[in-house]
Amino acid sequence: MRENRFFYLLIFLYFLSFSFNAVKSEIIILSDCDDKQDEFLKNEYIFNLNELIMTRNYIYKEHTFKKYKRTDLSVKKSNSYVRNIYEENGKILTHKHGYPQFYTQIFFEKEKKEIFMKTVLNNEEGVSKISTCKNIEKFGNES
Numbered sequence: 001m002r003e004n005r006f007f008y009l010l011i012f013l014y015f016l017s018f019s020f021n022a023v024k025s026e027i028i029i030l031s032d033c034d035d036k037q038d039e040f041l042k043n044e045y046i047f048n049l050n051e052l053i054m055t056r057n058y059i060y061k062e063h064t065f066k067k068y069k070r071t072d073l074s075v076k077k078s079n080s081y082v083r084n085i086y087e088e089n090g091k092i093l094t095h096k097h098g099y100p101q102f103y104t105q106i107f108f109e110k111e112k113k114e115i116f117m118k119t120v121l122n123n124e125e126g127v128s129k130i131s132t133c134k135n136i137e138k139f140g141n142e143s
Contacts, residue, residue: 026032026049026138026140027047027048027049027050027140028110028136029045029136029139032133032134033129033133035130036131038060038074039060039061039063040060040061042057043056044133045108049087052084053082053085053102054082054083054084057078057120058080059078060077060078078091083095083106092108092109099113101122102120102122104118104120105118105120106130114131114132115130115131115132116127
């Protein structure tokens with residue numbers, strides 16, 4: 001009888017521990033983002049900090065679409081792409097895109113509405129602002 005009580009207590013503690021270990025996720029959406037050289041009908045960045053991915057969704061305005069279509073037939077009017085991300089020193093960065101001697105990364109700071117591009121060529125780093133977003137939304141999930 002005593003062994004059964006101990007067994008039930010262990011099962012109870014096991015399930016109780018799951019209720020305290022709720023999965024938390026954070027999603028940040030930067031939307032209505034402008035761009036210095038291109039015009040968009042839609043330009044948004046979605047950062048899922050739980051899954052460590054960034055999704056960028058955009059739709060070119062007709063003028064910008066025609067500009068890129070002249071030189072690259074594979075350009076689509078609307079597109080999205082996904083990049084892996086990580087957090088470092090309060091910044092969210094995409095993984096390096098390119099080669100070890102030359103690569104680019106997109107990054108932003110959690111509380112700010114600006115998106116930056118970091119370009120590195122032979123260990124020389126340059127940072128430029130590529131977009132300013134009008135809206136920032138944060139969603140926290142607990143399940």
